[in-house]
Each structure stands twice: as structure tokens, then as C-alpha cells.
Amino acid sequence: MELDLDRAARRFAKDTSARAKEAASKREKLRAEREATRAIAARREAAKAAEEAAAAAAAAVEAEHRAADLERNRGVYYSEQLRPILSRAAEERGIVRRCDKAQLPPSAAASLSDASHNGVAAFEISVPATGAATHATLLDFGAPEGAIGLPEPLLRGSFARFQPVEQRFRLEVEDVKALLESELMRRTTLSVGDTILPEPAVSLIDTDLEADTSLLPLLSAGGVLLSIRCPDGSRCVRRLEPDAPLEAAFLLAEAGWVEQPGTAPLPPAFKLAAQFPRRVFARDGAAAVSLAAAGLGGAQEALLIELPSE
Structure with a gap:
């Protein structure tokens, strides 16, 4: 009888210990899950705070640019992220200076309604992902909403220097002046990064642009x-x-x-x-x-x- 009681006591103690360990394991698991949940929440809060700070900084920069543009453009400001699409409108209309004509969506008309008193509406087009930028002039407001129509490929310009970058230029081009005149007649603006490279950005409308090709001087002897x-x-x-x-x-x-x-x-x-x-x-x-x-x-x-x- 005493032997049976001892076995029962040991079994009870073993079961009690197992249940205690299981309960402790559950408590530890629950504690770890709560800590993980708090950590995730903290990371989300930190990410949200960082996003809000970045948005605030971007808004401050945008506000600064807006103020500068409003002052520079005499009360006219327009800045939008638009999807580029191919436009042949200028070509179809027979416009000679068509290489930098852009179509904006109808919604842009309200923002640019006062731009006419500033002369030709020239603006910068940039690609945020690469930082590449060029300049264009407004053709019309015929692009679909959310898009900007661009053709295939400012300060009033007074001087531009052109540098040949391929050897075939020297071998194939006989009349440099005629080539430049032909290319410039198809444009109203020039920007660094275009096929023809001037000073950062200039207008070619109603101006006599002095052009110079940066050909290296040739010595026949010495040097x-x-x-x-x-x-x-x-x-x-x-x-x-x-x-x-x-x-x-x-x-x-x-x-x-x-x-x-x-x-x-x-x-x-x-x-x-x-x-x-x-x-x-x-x-x-x-x-x-x-x-x-x-x-x-x-x-x-x-x-x-x-x-x-x-």
C-alpha cells in the first residue's frame, strides 16, 4: 500500500512539474510575442516619424522653390509630376522649331493663365530618378490629364560653344556653319545635356546667338x-x-x-x-x-x- 502511494506521489510531482514548465514556456512565449509586437510598433512609429520628417523637409524645399519661382516668374508657378508620352502635334502642324515643344494637360491652363505677360512660356523638365533636365516651350494644353506630350529627339542666349565629340564630325561635316544653322532653326531652347550643348539654358527666340565650335588649334611644327x-x-x-x-x-x-x-x-x-x-x-x-x-x-x-x- 505504501509503495502505491509513493508511486502516485512521484507521478503527481512529475505531472505538476511538467505543467509548471509548460505554463512557464507559455508565459515566456507570450512575453516574447508581446515584445516583438511592441518592437514592430516602435519601428512603424519610427518609420512614420521619418516619413513625416522627410515630407516636411520636402514641403519646405518645395515652398522655398515656389516662392523663388513666383518672384522670378512674376506671380506664375507650375510644378507637377507628369507621365511623358510621345507627341507629334508640333510636327503635324508644320512648326519648324518643334524639337522642344511640349504639350501640357488642360488642368495646367489655370496655373499658367497669367504666363502670357511674361513672353514665351519656357520651363524646365527634369527626371527625378536620374537628375537629368532640359528645357522646353509650351505648345498647347492638349496632353491627357496626368501626362506631358514631348517630341522625339531661360535666359536669352548670346553665346554658345560647341565641341565635336566624335571623330566622324571632322571626317563627314564639311560646312559646320550650315550644320549649326540647320539644327538651331529647329529649336527654341538649348540645354546642357541636349545633342547640341550651350551654356546651361538659353532661349533662341528673337536673339542673335554667337556660336563657336571648340576646335583645338593646329600647329604645323614645334609644341x-x-x-x-x-x-x-x-x-x-x-x-x-x-x-x-x-x-x-x-x-x-x-x-x-x-x-x-x-x-x-x-x-x-x-x-x-x-x-x-x-x-x-x-x-x-x-x-x-x-x-x-x-x-x-x-x-x-x-x-x-x-x-x-x-
């Missing part, structure tokens, strides 16, 4: 015989003055770069390198340093084009 080798093995050679800016070497490389079909253009971040002794030259500051000051003042100098690593 520095500069040879630049491209990755494909081709070379571009030019004789320059020792006091010519190092920038001239970069211009020579760009003008001598031959783009084969299907290949990428010369990356803007390319560098020039001399081998003996090895020296690497970057574009930044090159306009303020002469060839001689950069150690390239000898009778003959050779450089290699180095492309940026991916």
Missing part, C-alpha cells in the same frame, strides 16, 4: 606632339602648345573616339594615363592646368584612355 591611344588600338594625334590646358587632351580624346555600331559612347568619367613614369590624369581641374605643368611638355607625349571600371 608638343600629343598622341592618345584608344582601347581599340586607334590613335588620335595633335600638335599643341605646351601652355595649352590639360583639358585639350581630353577634348582631343573625345573628338578622336570612334563609336562602332552597337558600342557605348565614351564614358564622361574616363581618365588619361601616361606610362613612363605612370601618371593618371582626371578631368576635374584639367582646364586650370597646362600640359607643361602636368609634366606633358616634351616634344612627344603619349597617353592612354582608361575607362572607368564597372
Whole structure:
């Protein structure tokens, strides 16, 4: 009888211990779940606060830009995020200066109703994801709501400098003046980043624009015989003055770069390198340093084009 009671007592103690452990495990699990829930809530609150702070900062910047635009544009302000669509309206109407004509949606008319007293309605178009920007003039308000109609491809301009960036320009273009006149007649604005590159942004309406092609001076003798080798093995050679800016070497490389079909253009971040002794030259500051000051003042100098690593 006593043996049975001992076994029952041990079994009871074992069951009690198991239930206590199970209860403790449940309490620990519940505590962990509550802590996880609080942590998630805290992260959500922090994310919400960060979003609100970012929105407030963006609103402050937008308000500052709005105030500046209102003052600069004499009470006219328009800023919207629109979806770009192809527009051939200017081409179909036979407009010569059509390459930078844009169509806005009808809702923009109210915001721009007072723009007529400012002259031609020119505005900036930018891509927030890349930072790329150009300028355009208003064609009409015929775009669908939420969209801006753009064709395929400001200060009043007084001077623009054009730099050839492909060797075929020198080989194929015989009349540079005629080419520039033909291209400019199809535009009302120019922006850095367009095919033809002027000062940051200018209007071409009712103005005599002085144009200059930035061709490097050619020496028949003396100076520095500069040879630049491209990755494909081709070379571009030019004789320059020792006091010519190092920038001239970069211009020579760009003008001598031959783009084969299907290949990428010369990356803007390319560098020039001399081998003996090895020296690497970057574009930044090159306009303020002469060839001689950069150690390239000898009778003959050779450089290699180095492309940026991916």
C-alpha cells in the first residue's frame, strides 16, 4: 500500500512539474510575442516619424522653390509630376522649331493663365530618378490629364560653344556653319545635356546667338606632339602648345573616339594615363592646368584612355 502511494506521489510531482514548465514556456512565449509586437510598433512609429520628417523637409524645399519661382516668374508657378508620352502635334502642324515643344494637360491652363505677360512660356523638365533636365516651350494644353506630350529627339542666349565629340564630325561635316544653322532653326531652347550643348539654358527666340565650335588649334611644327591611344588600338594625334590646358587632351580624346555600331559612347568619367613614369590624369581641374605643368611638355607625349571600371 505504501509503495502505491509513493508511486502516485512521484507521478503527481512529475505531472505538476511538467505543467509548471509548460505554463512557464507559455508565459515566456507570450512575453516574447508581446515584445516583438511592441518592437514592430516602435519601428512603424519610427518609420512614420521619418516619413513625416522627410515630407516636411520636402514641403519646405518645395515652398522655398515656389516662392523663388513666383518672384522670378512674376506671380506664375507650375510644378507637377507628369507621365511623358510621345507627341507629334508640333510636327503635324508644320512648326519648324518643334524639337522642344511640349504639350501640357488642360488642368495646367489655370496655373499658367497669367504666363502670357511674361513672353514665351519656357520651363524646365527634369527626371527625378536620374537628375537629368532640359528645357522646353509650351505648345498647347492638349496632353491627357496626368501626362506631358514631348517630341522625339531661360535666359536669352548670346553665346554658345560647341565641341565635336566624335571623330566622324571632322571626317563627314564639311560646312559646320550650315550644320549649326540647320539644327538651331529647329529649336527654341538649348540645354546642357541636349545633342547640341550651350551654356546651361538659353532661349533662341528673337536673339542673335554667337556660336563657336571648340576646335583645338593646329600647329604645323614645334609644341608638343600629343598622341592618345584608344582601347581599340586607334590613335588620335595633335600638335599643341605646351601652355595649352590639360583639358585639350581630353577634348582631343573625345573628338578622336570612334563609336562602332552597337558600342557605348565614351564614358564622361574616363581618365588619361601616361606610362613612363605612370601618371593618371582626371578631368576635374584639367582646364586650370597646362600640359607643361602636368609634366606633358616634351616634344612627344603619349597617353592612354582608361575607362572607368564597372
